[in-house]
Amino acid sequence: MLDASEGYVTEDGRKIGGVVMEMKNITLRFGGVVAIKDISFDIREGEIRAIIGPNGAGKSSMLNVISGFYVPQEGEVWFRGAKRPQMRPYEVARQGIARTFQNIALFEGMSVLDNVMTGRLNYMKTNLLQQAMWMGKAEAEETANREVVEKVIDFLEIQHIRKTPVARLPYGLKKRVELARALAAEPKLLLLDEPMAGMNVEEKEDMSRFILDVNDEFGTTIALIEHDMGVVMDLSDRVVVMDYGKKIGDGTPDEVRNNQEVIDAYLGVAHD
Amino acid sequence: MPDQLIFATEVILNGLMAGVLYALVALGFVLIYKASGIFNYAQGVMALFAAMTLVGIMNGQVPFAHLINAVFGGHITHFGWHIPALLAILLTMGVMVLLAWCVQRFVMRHLVGQEPIILFMATIGLAYFLEGVADLMWGSEIKTLDVGLPQGINLWIDEATFNIFGYGFFIDNLDIVATVIAALLVAALVAFSQYTKQGRAMRAVADDHQAALSVGISLNFIWIMVWSVAGFVALVAGIMWGTKSGVQFSLSLIALKALPVLMLGGFTSIPGAIVGGLIIGVGEKLFEFAIGPLVGGATENWFAYVLALIFLVFRPQGLFGEKIIERV
Numbered sequence A: 001m002l003d004a005s006e007g008y009v010t011e012d013g014r015k016i017g018g019v020v021m022e023m024k025n026i027t028l029r030f031g032g033v034v035a036i037k038d039i040s041f042d043i044r045e046g047e048i049r050a051i052i053g054p055n056g057a058g059k060s061s062m063l064n065v066i067s068g069f070y071v072p073q074e075g076e077v078w079f080r081g082a083k084r085p086q087m088r089p090y091e092v093a094r095q096g097i098a099r100t101f102q103n104i105a106l107f108e109g110m111s112v113l114d115n116v117m118t119g120r121l122n123y124m125k126t127n128l129l130q131q132a133m134w135m136g137k138a139e140a141e142e143t144a145n146r147e148v149v150e151k152v153i154d155f156l157e158i159q160h161i162r163k164t165p166v167a168r169l170p171y172g173l174k175k176r177v178e179l180a181r182a183l184a185a186e187p188k189l190l191l192l193d194e195p196m197a198g199m200n201v202e203e204k205e206d207m208s209r210f211i212l213d214v215n216d217e218f219g220t221t222i223a224l225i226e227h228d229m230g231v232v233m234d235l236s237d238r239v240v241v242m243d244y245g246k247k248i249g250d251g252t253p254d255e256v257r258n259n260q261e262v263i264d265a266y267l268g269v270a271h272d
Numbered sequence B: 001m002p003d004q005l006i007f008a009t010e011v012i013l014n015g016l017m018a019g020v021l022y023a024l025v026a027l028g029f030v031l032i033y034k035a036s037g038i039f040n041y042a043q044g045v046m047a048l049f050a051a052m053t054l055v056g057i058m059n060g061q062v063p064f065a066h067l068i069n070a071v072f073g074g075h076i077t078h079f080g081w082h083i084p085a086l087l088a089i090l091l092t093m094g095v096m097v098l099l100a101w102c103v104q105r106f107v108m109r110h111l112v113g114q115e116p117i118i119l120f121m122a123t124i125g126l127a128y129f130l131e132g133v134a135d136l137m138w139g140s141e142i143k144t145l146d147v148g149l150p151q152g153i154n155l156w157i158d159e160a161t162f163n164i165f166g167y168g169f170f171i172d173n174l175d176i177v178a179t180v181i182a183a184l185l186v187a188a189l190v191a192f193s194q195y196t197k198q199g200r201a202m203r204a205v206a207d208d209h210q211a212a213l214s215v216g217i218s219l220n221f222i223w224i225m226v227w228s229v230a231g232f233v234a235l236v237a238g239i240m241w242g243t244k245s246g247v248q249f250s251l252s253l254i255a256l257k258a259l260p261v262l263m264l265g266g267f268t269s270i271p272g273a274i275v276g277g278l279i280i281g282v283g284e285k286l287f288e289f290a291i292g293p294l295v296g297g298a299t300e301n302w303f304a305y306v307l308a309l310i311f312l313v314f315r316p317q318g319l320f321g322e323k324i325i326e327r328v
Helices: A059-066 A089-094 A112-118 A128-133 A137-155 A171-184 A201-218 A229-235 A253-257 A260-267 B003-036 B043-058 B065-072 B085-111 B116-138 B155-165 B173-195 B197-207 B209-214 B219-245 B249-265 B270-290 B303-314
Strands: A019-030 A033-044 A048-052 A074-079 A097-099 A189-193 A222-225 A238-243 A246-251
Touching: A019 A059, A033 A059, A033 A074, A033 A238, A033 A246, A048 A059, A048 A201, A048 A229, A059 A189, A059 A222, A089 A097, A089 B209, A097 A171, A112 A137, A112 A171, A112 B197, A128 A137, A137 A171, A137 A201, A171 A189, A171 A201, A201 A222, A201 A229, A229 A253, A238 A253, A238 A260, A246 A253, A246 A260, B003 B043, B003 B173, B003 B197, B003 B219, B003 B249, B003 B270, B043 B085, B043 B116, B043 B219, B043 B249, B085 B116, B085 B219, B116 B249, B173 B197, B173 B219, B173 B270, B197 B209, B197 B219, B209 B219, B219 B249, B249 B270, B249 B303, B270 B303
Parallel strands: A048 A222, A048 A238, A097 A189, A189 A222
Antiparallel strands: A019 A033, A019 A074, A238 A246
8 A cells, every 4th residue: 555645666667756636435426326325545645546447336426525526425635734624616616627528518608718717717816896897917927827728728738729719619529628617717626527538549649648747747646537447547547446435446547457357347247 | 952851860869869868768779689698578667667766865765765664654765965966976877796696596597507588577577576676665756867967958969950940949958968988888898898807797697507617707797797788878877868868757657668779780789789779860850850740740650660671680689790601
């Protein structure tokens, strides 16, 4: 096991820091259905952490617990060294946890630029009047926020569509815009819900590259859900494997790959 | 210039002014619709409620006086003070914010994620409830509202046009003030929704609740804000209409005049509400002027609706409405 305070060094030589988020004995029920059963794991600074598992394993529920959309019946969520009280999703977002959605949740009526700008809302501190009249610090603030946004847009290579209404974009680009919006918030923890779902091979490769680059360039801590095993194994530093709401494996991709329980869950097991 | 043309010009000018007042009401609808996807049937009643509250506060009327007297057997009707218009307007705005909070807390919060038609039904309920409350609170008699806006014929225009055409135009000062105020209001609303953090958050909420939450927007806060802004627009409309034709319950019917304006301009467009209002205003005055005498007059009652129906057939999204994009 890893020591909580020290971190570790990955195979490709990146230094991973201390624990950013820790889930302790999380249990989530919907009526009589247990979606998550007594799961604990941590996410460390600078790492790419994956949560994988077959359909219905409870991966998305777990992500929704982290981002505050679901409130677990039991267990504790620790973020940056403090136990998190019960919070609403927008409060969690204000703490510095950004996310994307499996089914894409963008502001369809707005342009790409405006969408990404919404990621900066919590950085705007000037008051209403100043903003409306474009007075005082408002202009400087808008420019500063705009710079961050332009950097993200450049980085994700979506400059050419920045004025396009999101509703007109194809699926793959929408996914990228959603990532851009999350990144614009300069999150301390970035949650990606099936970032590669529904993409073709080329789009998947692009997205993988962006995720790696984001982690590398901005040092962003990333937790992602995916059920494409191949992609996950290439991307992530450590993997949590879930099945039927339980944790059945946790470790580096190699460790997980050779875990008998994981193999059984994915390939099925002969009952004889 | 021939006489007919001069008359027509005056009619057009008056139509424009009337149109501004229609646009003011329509604006309230557009705003809430854009921000929350709710068609707020109660907008007209909100204007009435705002106007009644303003008059009540200015005259130092005791709210719920009838109720209090009936229960406790007293005869209080007035506090016996008069509050200056500006302060009374501020107080009324406070009441409208309180109303916004109540609407959110007791109605809309329980209907998050429901079908638009359900929300629409809720606002119909709200309209009747609010009308009842307004009656109970301030009584049902017709009141005059005077916040110090200039009224009556504008002598300067009268004189200037007389010197040019040999015929003085009759333009009401109140209409000119209404136009200026409407222009300011629109500029403020556009600045608010386009350039401020709260405006951006408002548009975001209208678009996608989940996504809005994920970027740290509190839905409750935004909705209270949206209803407050609608309350503010209702207050402005209430002051204008109340000054023009007295504060009375028929004021809530001006909401019905806003419908054709919205069909013309599009439900989602602030400029649309303005242009739609102007077209209806000018259209019905010109129609009455030109065709009215041939069909026995009173065309102003139905002209707007017929125009709206024709529009529905040929351009259902309105002049400025969002284009209906369908991906197959």
